[in-house]
Structures are given as C-alpha cells and as structure tokens.
Amino acid sequence: MTGLAQLTRHRLFWPIVALVVLLLASTLKSHSFLEVTVRDGHLYGAPIDILRRSSILLLVALGMTLVIATRGIDLSVGAVMAIAGAVTLTQIASSPDPGAVSTVAVAMLTGLAVCLVIGVFNGFLVAVLGIQPIIATLVIMTAGRGIAMLITGGQITTVTSAPYKTLASGFWLGLPVAALIAGVFFAVVALVTRRTALGVLIESVGINPTASRLAGVRARTIIWTVYVLCALFACIAGFLQSSNIMAADSNNAGLFIELDAILAVVIGGTSLAGGKFSLTGTLVGVLVITTLTLSITVIGIPVNAVSLFKALVVIVVCLLQSPVVQHKLRARRRQAAPVPVEVPA
Amino acid sequence: MMTEPNTTPIVEMTGISISFPGVKALDGVDFRLLPGEVHALMGENGAGKSTLIKALTGVYGIDSGRIVVGGVDQVFAGPAEAQAAGISTVYQEVNLTDNLSVAENVMLGHEIRRFGLIDWHATRKAARTYLKALNLDIDPKSSLSSHSLAVQQLVAISRAMVVDARVLILDEPTSSLDSDEVARLFDVIRTLRDQGVAILFVSHFLEQIYAISDRITVLRNGSLVGEYTPAELPRVELVGKMIGRALEVLTELEGRSERAVVDRSGTPFMQAIGVGRRGSIEPFDLDIYPGEIVGLAGLLGSGRTELARLLYGADHADSGETLVSGQAVKLRNPRSGLAKSIVFSSESRKTEGIIGDLTVRENIVLGLQAERGWMRRVPRKKADDVVAQYIEALGVRPANPDAIAGNLSGGNQQKVLLARWLATAPKLLILDEPTRGIDVGAKAEIQKLVADLAAQGMAVVFISAELEEVLRLSHRIAVLRDRHKVAELVNSDDVTTDVVVDLIASGGTSA
Numbered sequence: 001m002t003g004l005a006q007l008t009r010h011r012l013f014w015p016i017v018a019l020v021v022l023l024l025a026s027t028l029k030s031h032s033f034l035e036v037t038v039r040d041g042h043l044y045g046a047p048i049d050i051l052r053r054s055s056i057l058l059l060v061a062l063g064m065t066l067v068i069a070t071r072g073i074d075l076s077v078g079a080v081m082a083i084a085g086a087v088t089l090t091q092i093a094s095s096p097d098p099g100a101v102s103t104v105a106v107a108m109l110t111g112l113a114v115c116l117v118i119g120v121f122n123g124f125l126v127a128v129l130g131i132q133p134i135i136a137t138l139v140i141m142t143a144g145r146g147i148a149m150l151i152t153g154g155q156i157t158t159v160t161s162a163p164y165k166t167l168a169s170g171f172w173l174g175l176p177v178a179a180l181i182a183g184v185f186f187a188v189v190a191l192v193t194r195r196t197a198l199g200v201l202i203e204s205v206g207i208n209p210t211a212s213r214l215a216g217v218r219a220r221t222i223i224w225t226v227y228v229l230c231a232l233f234a235c236i237a238g239f240l241q242s243s244n245i246m247a248a249d250s251n252n253a254g255l256f257i258e259l260d261a262i263l264a265v266v267i268g269g270t271s272l273a274g275g276k277f278s279l280t281g282t283l284v285g286v287l288v289i290t291t292l293t294l295s296i297t298v299i300g301i302p303v304n305a306v307s308l309f310k311a312l313v314v315i316v317v318c319l320l321q322s323p324v325v326q327h328k329l330r331a332r333r334r335q336a337a338p339v340p341v342e343v344p345a
Numbered sequence: 346m347m348t349e350p351n352t353t354p355i356v357e358m359t360g361i362s363i364s365f366p367g368v369k370a371l372d373g374v375d376f377r378l379l380p381g382e383v384h385a386l387m388g389e390n391g392a393g394k395s396t397l398i399k400a401l402t403g404v405y406g407i408d409s410g411r412i413v414v415g416g417v418d419q420v421f422a423g424p425a426e427a428q429a430a431g432i433s434t435v436y437q438e439v440n441l442t443d444n445l446s447v448a449e450n451v452m453l454g455h456e457i458r459r460f461g462l463i464d465w466h467a468t469r470k471a472a473r474t475y476l477k478a479l480n481l482d483i484d485p486k487s488s489l490s491s492h493s494l495a496v497q498q499l500v501a502i503s504r505a506m507v508v509d510a511r512v513l514i515l516d517e518p519t520s521s522l523d524s525d526e527v528a529r530l531f532d533v534i535r536t537l538r539d540q541g542v543a544i545l546f547v548s549h550f551l552e553q554i555y556a557i558s559d560r561i562t563v564l565r566n567g568s569l570v571g572e573y574t575p576a577e578l579p580r581v582e583l584v585g586k587m588i589g590r591a592l593e594v595l596t597e598l599e600g601r602s603e604r605a606v607v608d609r610s611g612t613p614f615m616q617a618i619g620v621g622r623r624g625s626i627e628p629f630d631l632d633i634y635p636g637e638i639v640g641l642a643g644l645l646g647s648g649r650t651e652l653a654r655l656l657y658g659a660d661h662a663d664s665g666e667t668l669v670s671g672q673a674v675k676l677r678n679p680r681s682g683l684a685k686s687i688v689f690s691s692e693s694r695k696t697e698g699i700i701g702d703l704t705v706r707e708n709i710v711l712g713l714q715a716e717r718g719w720m721r722r723v724p725r726k727k728a729d730d731v732v733a734q735y736i737e738a739l740g741v742r743p744a745n746p747d748a749i750a751g752n753l754s755g756g757n758q759q760k761v762l763l764a765r766w767l768a769t770a771p772k773l774l775i776l777d778e779p780t781r782g783i784d785v786g787a788k789a790e791i792q793k794l795v796a797d798l799a800a801q802g803m804a805v806v807f808i809s810a811e812l813e814e815v816l817r818l819s820h821r822i823a824v825l826r827d828r829h830k831v832a833e834l835v836n837s838d839d840v841t842t843d844v845v846v847d848l849i850a851s852g853g854t855s856a
Contacts, residue, residue, distance in 0.1 A: 197714045197722040200707055207702045214659055214697050215765065216683040216715035275702045331406065331422070 009330075011269035014320040015284045018313060022291045026298040033298060042171040046294065051175075052168075054290040055182035056081075058283065059237040060257055061264040062189055063230030065282045068265050070206045070223050071274030072126060072133035077234040077261060079144025080115055081254030084238025086148035087111045088164075089157045089248040098161040107164075112235055118144070119231025123224035137227075141258070148250035158247040168243035178240050185233065190279045199277075202226065206274030264289055267317055288317070353416070355380045355511055355543045356432075361400055361410035367704075367748030370396040373410070374569045376562055378512060383534060383544045385554045388564035389587055389784035391742065391754025394547055397564065398514055401545075402434050403427040415511065433505035434514040441489055441501055448472035448485030451504045475503045479533045495526030499533060506537070513537060514545045519553055531557050549784070551580055563587055566742060584785070607637040607820050612671045614773055614804045615687070617656065620665035625651040628664050629830035631823060633773060638795065638805040640819030640836070642812060642845050648828035649808045650692060653775045656806065657689035658682035683716055685773075688766040692778035692808070694755065698762045701751030705741065705761055706732045708750045712765040735764035740790060756787030763791070767798075774798065775806040780814065792818060812842045824848045 007013060026046070027033040036045035060077050067074045088111035095103045118140055125136035170177040193199030204212045205219045213219045234254070242248050266272065267288055268281025292313055293306075301309050319325055356378035363371040371393045378384050388394050399405045401412065403421025412419050414430050421427040424434070441450045448469045457467040472485040481499050489497060498518055505513055515534070519527050534557060538544055548554060554561065555575050563570040563586045570586045578586075613632040621628030626648040633639050641649045654660045656667075658676030667674055669685045676682050682689065691697035700708055710728045717723065723731075732746045739760040741753075750761055759779055766774060776795065780788040795818055799805050809815050815822060816836065824832040824845060832848045834840060 195722065196720050197717075198719040200703070200711075201714065201719050204700045204703060204707070204711060207700045208696070211691075211697050211700055212711075214679050214689065214691055215700075215711045216679045217711065218680065218715075218718075222719070 005330075009326065011278065011321070012281055012284055014317055015267050015269075015281070015288055018317050019284065019288050019291060022288070022295045022313075026291075026295045029299050038174070041174060043174045046298075048176065048179075050287065050290050050294055051179040053294065054286050055176075055178040056237045056240050056254075057257065057260055057264060057290060058182045058286045059185060059233045059240070060254070061261040061282050061286050062186060062279070063226075063233035064258075064261040065265050065268070065270055065277050065279060066189075066193075066202060066226040067133070067230045068262070068270055068272060069202050069274055069277035070226050071209070072223065072226070073262065073272070074122065074137045074227060074230045074234075075134065075258050076118065076122060076137040076140035076144055077230065077237075078254035078257045079141050079148070080118055080231050080234040081238035081241055081257065082145050082148040082248075082250045083118065083151070084111045084115055084235040085242030085248040085253050086151040086157065086250055087114050088239060089159050089242055090151055092161050092164060093157050093159045098159055099163065101163045104161060104163045108239060111239065112232065115231045115235035115238075116228060119228035120224075122231060123227035126227060127220045127223040145250050148248070148253075152248050152250055156247050156249050160246065164243050165246055166243075168240050178244075181236065181240065185236065186279065186283065189229075193279070198222075203275050203277065206277075260289055263314060267314070267321075269321065288313075352379045352381070354378055354413075355415055356401065357411075357413040358397075358401065359411045359413075361397065361412070362408045363396055363400060363405055364408055365749075365752045367745050368743055368752045370567050371400065371407075372567045374564065374567070376401075376569070377572075378543045378545055379560075380511070380543050381538055381541045382559040383538055383546055383557050385546050385548070385558035385561045386564070387547075387554065387561055387583065387587055388570075389754075389756070389786050391566070391757060391784075392564040392587070393567040394564060395516070396567075398434065398516060398545070398547070401427065402432055402514065428508050428510075431509060431511035432514065433508055433510035433512070434516065435498070435501045435505050435518055436516050441497060441504070443488075443490040445489060446486050447476070447483060447489055447492070447500055450489050450500055451475055451485070451507060453504070455507050472503075475507055476500070478506065479503055479536070480529075481533075493526070495529065498526075498530065502530075502533060502537075510542060512543045512545065514547075516547045517549065518546075519548055519550060527553065551583065554583075555580070587784075587786070607634055609634050609637075611635075613668075614670060615656065616668040616671075618666045618668070620655055620662045620667055622651070622655060622660055622662050622664070625660065625828070626655065627829045629823075631656075631830070631833075633804045633806065635772070635804050636799055636802045637821065638799045638807055638819045640815035640822045641806065641808045641825060642815050642822050643825030643849060647825040647849075648830075649825055650777055651828065652823075652825065652830070653689060653777050653806060653808060656682075656773070657687055657775055659689055659691075680715070683712070683769065686769070686771050687773045687775065688712065688769060688771040689775040690762050690766055690777060690779060692781065694758050694762065699750050699758045701749070703750055704747050705736070705750050705753070706746035708761050709735060709746075709764045709768060712769045716769055731768050732764075735768060739764055739794065754783075756783035759783055759787065759791065763794070771803065773804045773806070775808075777808045778810065779807075780809060780811070788814075812845055816840060816842060816845070826852050 023034065033046050036043050036047055064074060064077065088107045091107040091110055092098045092103055097103055122137050122140060125131045125139070126133050166177055167181070168178050172180060193202065201217055201222055204217060205222050209219050238253065241253050264285030265282050267285035268278055268283070270277040270281060292310055296306050296309055354377040358374070358376040361371050361374045374393065374397060376397060386394050386397065396405065400407050403423045403426055414432065419430060421430070451472040452468050456463045457471055458464060469485045476483060476485065479499055479502060481496070481503065483492065483496065489500065492500070502513070518530060534544055546558060558575055560572060560574055561578060561583065562572045563583065565587060613634050615633045617629065617631045619628040619630065629652065631639070641652060643649050655662045658678055658681045661677045667676055674685055700711065706728060709732050710723050713731065714723050729746070736744050736746065741757050741760045741764065750758060753761065763779065779791055792814065795805055795807060807815065807818055819836050822834050822836055822840070822845065823830055826849050831852050
C-alpha cells in the first residue's frame with residue numbers, strides 16, 4: 001500500500017501512465033500497433049517510428065532542460081534549427097559534389113559553427129548583460145528565420161545527397177540513425193552532467209545564483225555554457241529535420257518546437273523556476289508528446305480536433321503533477337483511512 | 346496567579362508527529378493549553394516550536410497524533426478553519442496591511458454590512474470597541490503605518506480578538522519592542538488572560554517568560570522535554586533543558602578569560618593597503634595575521650559587510666593594494682579569493698549562503714567542488730567522509746547528509762555553511778554575522794569553534810552586531826562608522842563595550 005502510494009507520488013508516475021495509456025489505446029484500435037517487424041534487415045513498426053520521430057524533439061528538449069535548470073529559457077531553438085538547415089543545405093547545394101561525405105561533413109561543421117556563434121550570443125545576453133532569458137532569446141527567435149531566409153535567398157533549398165539523407169532516413173544495426181544520434185547525445189549529456197559535477201553546479205546556479213557565485217562557482221560561465229549547448233543541440237536537430245525532407249524550409253523548420261520542448265521538460269518534472277532537473281523525465285516527456293501525435297491518427301481523432309486532444313492530455317498530466325492536486329489526493333486518502341477507527345466507545 | 350490544575354484544557358494535543366523530507370520536525374509531542382493561562386513554549390531554533398504552532402493552526406497537516414480543541418477532535422485544513430474554532434495567531438512579523446487604516450486592518454473580513462454594503466461608520470465604531478478593550482486609544486481612521494511597531498503589534502492582537510478567540514497564539518511578539526512597549530503588551534496579555542483567553546506565548550527572552558508565564562513547555566529537537574511552572578524551574582535549569590549539552594560549551598567559553606597572544610612579528614596573512622570601493626567603503630588599511638581574530642564593530646550600514654566583501658573578492662576594489670602572504674594579488678571575484686584560501690560566509694544565509702533545494706551533502710561539498718571545477722567531481726567517498734566529519738564536528742542536526750538544506754533550522758544551516766568553508770581548508774575565514782538569528786546553544790558552539798580555529802592558526806575576520814560577542818572573541822577590533830574605518834584597537838580587558846560604543850559615536854576622533 002505504501003509502496004503504491006510512493007509510486008504514485010513519483011514525479012514520473014503520471015507521465016508514464018499517460019504514455020502507457022496512449023500506447024494501449026492505440027493497440028486496442030490497431031492491434032498490430034506495438035508490433036515490430038524486420039524488413040530488409042531494418043526494424044519497422046510504430047514503436048520504431050516513435051523513436052525516430054522523437055529524435056528531433058529530444059535533442060531540442062535536452063538543451064532546453066539544461067537551460068531551464070539554470071532558471072532560463074531558450075525560445076530561439078526553432079529559429080536555430082532553421083538556420084542550421086539553411087546554412088548546411090545551401091553549402092551542399094552549391095558544392096560541385098553534393099553526394100560526397102566530405103562535402104556533407106564540411107557543410108555540417110559550418111552549420112555547427114554558425115549555431116555556436118548564436119549560442120554564444122544568447123549566452124552573452126543572458127549571462128553577461130543580465131537580460132532576461134525570455135527577452136534575450138526572443139531576439140534570435142524573431143530574427144533567426146529572417147537570417148535563414150537571407151542565406152537561402154528566400155527559396156526552399158532542396159538537395160540530393162545520399163550521405164546527408166542517411167541522417168534522418170538511414171538505418172544502422174537495424175535502428176534508425178536519427179534515433180541513434182539523439183540517443184548518443186542523450187547518453188553523453190546524462191553521463192557528463194551526472195558523472196562530473198556539472199549537473200549539481202547547474203542546479204546550484206539555478207536554485208540560487210548569488211549564493212553559488214559566492215561559493216566560488218563560475219555561475220556566469222555555467223549559464224553561458226548551457227545556452228551554447230542548447231544552440232548546438234538545436235543545430236543537430238536542424239540537421240535531422242532538414243535531412244528528413246532534404247530541404248531547408250526557413251519558414252517551417254522547427255516552427256513552435258520551443259513550445260513542445262518546454263512542455264516536454266515540464267512534463268518530465270523539471271520546474272520552470274530552475275534547480276533540480278531530470279533528463280530521464282525529459283525523455284519521458286518527449287515520448288509522451290511524440291506518441292500522442294502518432295496515436296491521434298491511429299485512434300482516429302478527426303484532424304480538426306488534434307490540437308484539442310493534445311491540449312487535453314497535456315492538461316490532465318500537468319494537473320496530476322500539480323502540488324495542489326497531489327496534496328488534495330493525498331489528504332483524501334489519509335482522511336479515508338482513519339474513518340473505520342472512529343467507532344464510538 | 347496560578348490556574349487551578351483541574352480546569353479542562355481548551356487545547357489538548359497528544360502524540361503529535363510531523364516529518365519533512367529528511368527531518369523529523371515533531372516526534373510524539375504532547376501539549377495542553379488551559380483557559381485563562383499564559384503558557385510559554387520554549388526551545389531553541391529548530392526545536393519544533395513553530396512547527397507545533399503551525400500544526401495547531403492547520404498550516405501543516407500532522408502525520409500522527411490527535412488535536413482536541415474545546416473537547417472536540419479537530420483536523421484543521423488551514424488557518425481559516427482554526428480561526429473559526431477560536432484559535433487566533435499573531436506572528437512575529439506583523440501581518441497587517443500598512444496602507445489601510447487601523448479600523449480596516451482590525452475588521453478586515455469582518456466588516457459590518459448593511460444591505461450588503463459595508464457600513465463604515467459602524468465598522469469603525471466596532472473597531473474602536475476592540476481597540477479600547479486592549480486600552481488602545483487610537484483613531485481607527487488613522488493609517489496603520491503612522492503608528493509605531495508596538496502599536497501595530499497591539500492592533501494585530503485586536504484583530505485576533507475580533508474572531509472571538511478562545512486561544513491566542515503570540516509568536517515572538519516582543520522581538521522588535523522596547524521595554525515600555527513590552528510592559529504595555531504584557532498589560533494587554535494579562536487583561537485577556539483574566540477574561541479567560543488561553544495564551545500561547547513564544548519568546549527568546551527569558552526575563553519576559555518569567556514575567557508573564559503561568560506554565561512553561563520545553564521542546565528540544567522536536568521532542569517534548571516537559572511541562573513546568575516557572576516557580577519550579579530556575580532560569581539555569583530552563584536553559585539547560587532547552588539546549589542540553591550546549592550549556593557546558595557556553596560556560597567553558599565564558600571561562601576562557603586570558604586571550605592567546607598573537608605573534609604579529611612575521612608577515613601578515615593578508616594586508617590591505619588603501620583598499621576601497623566607491624560608494625561602498627572608503628579606502629582602509631588592515632593587517633590580519635595567522636591565528637588572529639579581527640572583529641569588525643560598527644552599526645548596521647557602517648560598511649562592515651562591504652569591507653569583508655572586498656577582502657574576499659565578492660566585490661572588487663577600485664583602489665588600493667591587497668597582499669596575501671606578502672604577495673600582491675588581485676581579488677576580482679569569489680573564485681580568486683577562494684584560490685588564495687580566503688573564504689567568506691555571507692550574513693544573508695538564505696539568499697547568499699544555502700542552496701535551499703540541494704541536500705546537506707551537496708551544500709557542504711559545493712565550496713570544495715567550486716575550487717576543483719566542474720570536470721573533477723569530488724569523489725563520492727571523499728565527499729561522504731568530509732560531510733560525515735563536519736556533521737559530527739559541528740553537530741549539524743539532523744545528522745543526515747541527504748536532508749534538504751532548506752528544511753534545516755537557521756543555526757543548522759549556518760553550521761552547514763561553516764562546514765562548506767572549513768572543508769576547503771581556508772587560511773582566512775571571513776564570517777559575516779555567523780550567529781545572527783540562531784539560538785544560544787548553536788551560538789556558543791560557533792563561537793567556540795571560531796576560537797579553536799584561530800588557536801590552530803587560522804586567520805579570522807568576525808563580524809557581529811553584538812558587541813559583546815565581538816569583544817569576547819577578537820584579538821583586535823576594527824571600528825567602522827559611515828563607511829569609514831575609524832579606529833583599530835588591540836583587545837584587552839580594558840576594552841569594554843562602552844569604549845567601542847564611544848569610538849563608534851565619536852568617529853574615532855577622541856581615541
């Protein structure tokens with residue numbers, strides 16, 4: 001009983017329940033939903049599809065988690081994705097040999113370099129100039145797509161390049177390359193934050209920046225770093241997105257993804273007030289959001305009602321996680337228990 | 346006047362337990378309150394006084410135990426329900442609205458209505474009646490902020506009586522009052538008591554406890570020590586019951602009459618020459634030798650903290666020169682101070698010290714970790730050893746490294762901060778008000794610790810608003826006034842608080 005109570009109180013209990021419910025509902029509707037088959041040596045099926053589709057959001061949410069843990073927020077991630085795609089694809093398109101691995105590698109490095117500069121810029125505004133993160137990153141959020149348009153010359157740049165296509169559509173060891181890339185980044189960030197002291201220092205800065213600075217923590221450097229990391233992860237996400245459609249669409253690449261990313265972080269139990277963060281939570285949050293989008297079509301929700309349905313699920317999960325509701329639920333459980341004891345003497 | 350012991354208690358709490366993550370705040374505490382008595386609740390910070398009050402007023406839910414009010418079992422879901430049952434609370438910080446009138450404050454939520462609209466005339470008249478009942482003759486129309494803190498405190502009590510309180514809880518009502526104001530408050534308390542109101546009184550001032558209480562309940566570390574009448578409990582015993590073991594420490598420290606002579610022939614650990622910062626502290630000279638405790642005396646805002654921050658590098662000086670062990674150094678930020686084995690414990694424990702949501706372990710290791718940088722994590726084994734060592738040495742309660750630091754009492758948070766700095770093996774320890782707002786036991790322990798550390802060769806800068814404390818500990822005293830260092834004197838038995846007060850008052854010209 002107490003074990004169960006403890007379980008329901010766990011931060012990730014309700015998000016995981018939501019995930020399971022979504023998967024179950026989809027399976028009831030389409031019995032082969034959870035089936036994974038091997039075709040041409042690759043794994044196929046809805047679960048694999050969820051993993052592949054989650055990769056872009058996971059990369060963005062990963063950076064967002066770190067930024068939010070320092071009490072910040074990064075609204076520019078979608079625009080950074082657009083810029084990453086624009087820079088990289090323009091360079092591949094203008095190269096004499098778009099199919100060469102070296103061309104793709106150089107183009108991607110250029111994209112990373114540009115995004116690095118953007119991350120440094122964001123971090124500078126927040127950590128050094130002390131501008132509120134939401135305002136500071138709004139600059140690139142609004143200007144970024146314009147920059148991407150300038151780079152592509154207002155066109156949707158399309159390319160044909162087998163190595164670049166592999167990023168989003170390829171398989172390795174039977175698994176989608178995109179999911180592997182996101183997985184590797186997730187593992188590296190998880191390892192680096194929890195095996196070194198970076199995680200606890202980020203939390204310390206997020207909880208109390210002044211006290212952290214006085215304790216000798218390089219608060220400014222840490223805040224700066226998380227914005228740079230966030231931009232770099234958004235850049236990789238931009239690669240995956242543009243590789244998926246093999247085009248740099250400056251208007252639509254990563255549109256509103258910052259909101260999904262923030263949502264994933266929040267569902268995962270990391271507070272927007274900064275401090276303690278959970279990368280596993282973010283992973284669950286990302287899976288919930290992706291599964292939701294996929295389930296909607298499987299369950300047969302009319303396309304017009306998709307946003308509404310999504311909103312409903314999100315509201316329910318957030319409600320169940322809210323401290324007030326949790327407290328109420330617990331109080332009710334406690335009150336219910338002693339009633340039989342109150343037999344008049 | 347004693348209350349007849351056979352009166353039925355108006356409040357009876359039995360076996361109350363409350364836990365916070367990692368902290369057992371109350372452990373099976375019994376408490377009773379009789380009508381027409383003043384009952385003092387005593388204990389150090391962290392003993393569980395506030396928690397017990399919050400359990401009674403429904404701010405905290407209880408994990409186990411029973412609360413009977415007026416013969417009825419009660420589970421209050423919030424202060425409003427407790428109030429409806431006749432339990433009113435006046436908190437330490439006056440919980441009133443400054444910019445409303447006295448009448449509005451007293452009657453807030455109980456305004457007299459006619460046809461659904463507030464009848465201001467009748468409301469003011471009612472307010473006046475409630476104020477009169479406490480011998481408070483002030484104009485109900487006047488703005489609350491135009492009155493002294495003491496009067497505001499009395500207004501808060503009037504407000505508490507509007508709900509027809511049978512139980513009045515006064516949580517440190519006297520902490521910001523002078524003696525005349527306290528006397529006035531006590532008159533009011535006695536009047537209410539004689540009307541049959543049960544009064545729960547919390548104060549750190551022993552004299553007041555003995556002046557007003559009919560009964561005393563002592564808590565320690567979340568447990569009940571006992572219930573006594575003032576007659577059967579002399580002061581020394583009361584203190585002993587409150588702090589337990591710490592009493593010996595206090596007497597030991599008091600007995601330390603001779604001060605160790607500090608060898609000032611060598612190179613000072615730190616030399617500040619004309620160091621200053623515009624708008625915060627005028628240029629000053631200061632030498633600090635190993636093993637020496639330098640006390641900074643001065644009023645609030647005299648520049649004590651500002652001086653200390655320059656010594657650490659929390660702010661950077663815009664004039665002068667700093668030498669550490671004879672070598673010129675630039676202290677630009679806290680890290681550069683830390684690199685020179687200088688540490689600074691801020692006066693604002695909550696905002697500039699403790700990282701509230703992190704554990705005790707993480708808080709203690711933070712300084713060490715900051716010194717090593719993020720890549721070289723302090724190995725778990727080493728962290729555990731260091732943390733266990735300092736929890737033991739400083740007597741951090743609860744002795745649980747995984748407790749959330751924000752849940753600890755003020756004194757224990759201070760110890761955690763001290764542990765953070767001591768773990769970095771500093772050569773100069775700058776303590777800004779390390780004993781403020783903590784109870785007498787923890788205070789004595791911290792003072793003793795500082796004296797011991799200096800005896801082992803650590804240089805210490807000690808800041809406190811309590812002159813006695815500065816005099817008791819320091820080898821030398823720097824006196825500050827209006828952001829100037831105005832005097833420096835070697836401490837001896839001839840140096841009394843009067844001498845220092847004179848220096849502060851005269852600005853050092855007569856010395």
